[in-house]
Amino acid sequence: MKFIIQRDQLIASVQNVMKAISPRTVIPILTGIKVEAKSHGVTLTGSDSDVSIESYIPAEENEKVNVEQIEEGSIVLQAKYFPDIVRKLPEKTVEIESDSDLKVTIRSGKAEFTLNGQDAEEYPQLPKIQTDDSFELPIDLLKSLIKQTVFAVSTMETRPILTGVNINLKENVLKFIATDSHRLASREIPVTNTNIEFNNIVVPGKSLNELNKILVDAEETVEISVTNNQILFKTKHLNFLSRLLDGNYPETSRLIPEQSKTLIQVKTKELLSTIDRASLLAKEERNNVVRLTTQGTGLIEITSNSPEIGNVTEDITVQSIEGEELKISFSSKYMIEALKAIEYDEVSIAFTGAMRPFIIRPVNDDSILQLILPVRTY
Structure with a gap:
């Protein structure tokens, strides 16, 4: 040679x-x-x-x-x-x-x-995937699907299936879901010109993170093919082959509350930086917990309290508040990661009470959903 x-x-x-x-x-x-x-x-x-x-x-x-x-x-x-x-x-x-x-x-x-x-x-022969059953996506769209979900996979090997992202393609809708059982991230997009369907495909989060780093943000598309235990992402000069995780992904749709009792609409950046500041005093020992309290007319208060260190309080003006008054505590880390994944200026947050999961979505876009379980603080 x-x-x-x-x-x-x-x-x-x-x-x-x-x-x-x-x-x-x-x-x-x-x-x-x-x-x-x-x-x-x-x-x-x-x-x-x-x-x-x-x-x-x-x-x-x-x-x-x-x-x-x-x-x-x-x-x-x-x-x-x-x-x-x-x-x-x-x-x-x-x-x-x-x-x-x-x-x-x-x-x-x-x-x-x-x-x-x-x-x-x-050198072992790589399995050849038959690419008859494949569909194409623009690379930038695939990268944003990964970015908006993969951070929520579990890092614990106790439930290996949760270390992956669940991918479904049904009736021309492609959906990515990730959860570590304390939070959930999902995004769906329409996929045209394909008649293939699959569900319960779980791709290791580690594989998707590596794929995301390698894919260049050029205008190219990526061709995706799935077999019973492998998934292939193929661009002009790259074949990226990953094994799939074994097992059944849990049914997550029932986690998502149907109705809400308190609805807040707020500027994403403002909420993000306020929670980021509050988390400075909510370091590791108490799960990075911050508390959100509604203050009646168009205000919410974000607080964090560490007895040994001190406390922090900050009010933010929100675009709107509807429904019941609320006090709720949650992990600042989960909230920060969820808000960063939503690349929109405004979000609406739907709460169903202090001990029920709450939903964060971009305003006027239901295709992206972030769900977080609150934390008991007493």
């Missing part, structure tokens, strides 16, 4: 596939990056058997040559050393060559490295 490649292209691809490589894998060869050269371009692969990422560099694109003098072949390089070497090479192009003894020479300018490679035949 031999080729000469643009160094910046190689660095970008290496960084992408590194996101799937874990030093703790039980299969030794998976600590490496697989490099495969074909006449039309070079593909890099990284995998930890839960997530696999393939990054493709075409030989030529938009009249720009990325890879030249290609002699076909493949090799696995040690991920511990290869990325650092590539990053520190002196010139804009890199020549990579492997011989029959699996020795790999990396040249750039006057620098020359020799690395011991491994036989690519021993």
Whole structure:
């Protein structure tokens, strides 16, 4: 195998596939990056058997040559050393060559490295997903679906299914739901031009976080395909394959209250910064709890009290308050994360009493929903 490649292209691809490589894998060869050269371009692969990422560099694109003098072949390089070497090479192009003894020479300018490679035949074959059953989404829309839900997954392995995001596609509506049983985040969007349906697909939150980092905010679309235990996200130069979590996701619709007793409409940024300030005195020991109290005509009071430290009180003017008076305590961390995920200027918050879950939504948009369980404070 031999080729000469643009160094910046190689660095970008290496960084992408590194996101799937874990030093703790039980299969030794998976600590490496697989490099495969074909006449039309070079593909890099990284995998930890839960997530696999393939990054493709075409030989030529938009009249720009990325890879030249290609002699076909493949090799696995040690991920511990290869990325650092590539990053520190002196010139804009890199020549990579492997011989029959699996020795790999990396040249750039006057620098020359020799690395011991491994036989690519021993690298596990990635499962091929049949992409007949697929649908497309704009990349920026997929990224906002992930951003508005994934933060609410559970970090506790006691209920593994809750460490993932539940994805359903039914009657041309795609819905993402995440919950850690103290809060819930969901977002739905219409999906046209597809007739496929699936439900109870749960993608690990960790996979979606990595995918979100890798996807470039270009105007491109991403093609999504699902099989019984894998999901594939495919763009022009990237295949991102993740296993799905086993088990049934809990039925969450019954958590969402049908009616409310108190309804507040408020500017998102104002509420966010007030709760952020109140949380300064609500540090770890008491679950970061702050209290919200309605003050009659168009005012709410946000307070936090730590006996050892002190307390804080701040009033905010809200756009409107309807219904019963209310005192409610909740985790400031959950509230801050929920408000940050809603990218709208105003939110409406529907309360059903001091000990019932409450719902935060953007004003005039029901497709985004955040639910938080209150905290008992007595």
